[in-house]
Amino acid sequence: MRFQTFAAALVLILLSAAWLTLNDDRGSAAADAPTPSWTRTPADADLPCRVAYVHDGDSLRCQDGARIRLHAVAARETDETCSPGHPCPAASGAAATQALKRLTEGRDLTCRSIGRSYDRITAICWTPEGTEVNCAMIRSGTTTIWPRYNRQTPICS
Secondary structure (H helix, E strand, C coil): CHHHHHHHHHHHHHHHHHHHHHHCCCCCHHHHCCCCHHHCCCCCCCEEEEEEEEEECCEEEECCCCEEEECCEECCCCCCCCCCCCCCCCCCHHHHHHHHHHHHCCCEEEEEEEEEECCEEEEEEECCCCCEHHHHHHHHCCCEECHHHHHHCCCCC
8 A cells, every 4th residue: 555655656746747847937948949830920910800709610700790711620510510522520510619619709819811711711810829729729639620721821830
């Protein structure tokens, strides 16, 4: 019993030390490392959007009425289907919608317009902290990347 307690305490200490090492930005090399590009808002972002409503896992509406579709991102539809010829993520449409709501609803985004699709602006968007929404949705596992559009203008880069 003593050995198990000792081993558990040792594991906890090692995990704490690892966490502190990875998160200590006081003079460490990690603090000098460049911020990943998917967490920076580019200078050519041209579209402000205060998110009024999240429609589904890859589209939202701004307070000014603009409808935005996340560029190069595919989510299941609200009826949990995937359109023929579209990439189909394993996660449910409801899970993707909730993830996008948590990330964006009621927030001010900065977006870069890429084009248009079905009377919506396709865009790459960033939160005020600089997180690329498109990439964050892919990383959440609730959506998948759409290679055809990602080749034209890559996200997460």
